[in-house]
Amino acid sequence: xxxxxxxxxxxxxxxxxxLVCVSPADFNPVEGQFYSVGIHPWETHGExxxxxWEMFEKACRHPQVLAIGECGIDxxxxxxxxxxxxxxxxxxxxxxxxxxxxxxxxxHAQDIIIGLKKDLKPKQRWMVHGFRGKxxxxxxxxxxxxxxxxxxxxxxxxxxxxxxxxxxxETDDSGTDIGSVITKLSVLQGKDLTATxxxxxxxxxxxAD
Numbered sequence: 001x002x003x004x005x006x007x008x009x010x011x012x013x014x015x016x017x018x019l020v021c022v023s024p025a026d027f028n029p030v031e032g033q034f035y036s037v038g039i040h041p042w043e044t045h046g047e048x049x050x051x052x053w054e055m056f057e058k059a060c061r062h063p064q065v066l067a068i069g070e071c072g073i074d075x076x077x078x079x080x081x082x083x084x085x086x087x088x089x090x091x092x093x094x095x096x097x098x099x100x101x102x103x104x105x106x107x108h109a110q111d112i113i114i115g116l117k118k119d120l121k122p123k124q125r126w127m128v129h130g131f132r133g134k135x136x137x138x139x140x141x142x143x144x145x146x147x148x149x150x151x152x153x154x155x156x157x158x159x160x161x162x163x164x165x166x167x168x169x170e171t172d173d174s175g176t177d178i179g180s181v182i183t184k185l186s187v188l189q190g191k192d193l194t195a196t197x198x199x200x201x202x203x204x205x206x207x208a209d
Contacts, residue, residue, distance in 0.1 A: 004034070004201040005194070006178040007149050008070070008103060008129045008170035017178065018171070019205075021070055021103065024056040029064045036103050038069035044079030044087050053090070060094055066205045068095040069103030070129060076107050085112070092120060099207035101125040104146075110137055114144045123208045130172050135161045142166050147204055150185060152176040159188040168204060169197050 006018035013020050013030040021036045023043075029035065037059045039048060060068055071091040078084045095102045106113055106128045117126060127147035131138065131154065138148060138158040149168035150159060159167075169181045186193045 003198050004205065005169060005182065005197055006171050007127070007168045007201050007204065008036070008151075008172055009178075010173040011171065019067060019201075024052060024059050027055075027059040027062070027065075029062060033064060035062075035065045036067035036069050037065050038071045038091060038103065039087055040070055041072050041074040041078035041084045041087070041105055044083040046079070047083070048087060056091075057094060060098055060100065065100070067101045067103050068098070070105045071102065072105035072128075073109035073112050074105060074107040075109055078107075085116075088116070089120075092116070092122060095124045096122055099124060101127065101204055101208075104128045105130075110140055113146070114140060117144055117146065125204050125208060127168060127204060129170055131155075131158065133158060138162055147200075150181065152181055152184075154184075156188055159185060164189075164196060165200060165203075167193070167196070168200055169193075 003017055004019055008021055009015055009018045010021055013033040019034050019036050024037055027037050068091050071088045073084050101124050104126055127149055128141055129149045130151045131148040135158045138161050142162055147166045147168055148162050149170045151170045151172045152174045171178050182194055182197055
């Protein structure tokens with residue numbers, strides 16, 4: 001596997017140092033590229049069709065798909081909460097069955113996400129992507145064993161409270177390059193984090209026992 005520095009991007013392949021996140025319908029793997037595939041909470045304004053679930057599971061079984069997601073809970077733009085939770089739980093189940101980590105979209109739902117983790121006791125790793133929240137929320141999530149990925153827009157104070165082994169970096173849908181994101185994180189932590197981010201990305205993507 002190529003060195004992964006950007007754990008979550010929506011930029012089209014090829015992105016050799018990134019995990020490209022796509023929907024099941026958009027999964028069309030480019031040779032040598034690694035992906036995450038998920039059903040976003042914004043897609044939960046109606047029931048997810050059986051065809052979509054079938055397409056999703058088939059894509060997630062592909063060897064170039066290293067993670068499930070992004071899935072999650074969005075209290076601002078998502079569909080009915082019960083549908084969001086139902087959709088997320090089904091993706092958690094596949095994450096466990098395929099032994100692939102989970103990439104999570106969280107908007108004002110950290111209590112629900114932490115509660116699901118405590119209730120379901122997943123073995124695979126969970127990561128909240130694009131974290132912009134306060135240090136208190138960052139600590140809640142990392143205390144629950146959830147990794148945090150930071151993009152170009154972040155809360156400087158939150159970076160300081162994240163354990164170094166749970167810290168990841170991403171570009172998401174921005175025009176910023178991953179090197180700039182890692183430089184910003186490095187300045188906030190007072191040391192070059194490039195090797196740390198690469199190591200953490202590899203650890204996050206390694207199937208848990």
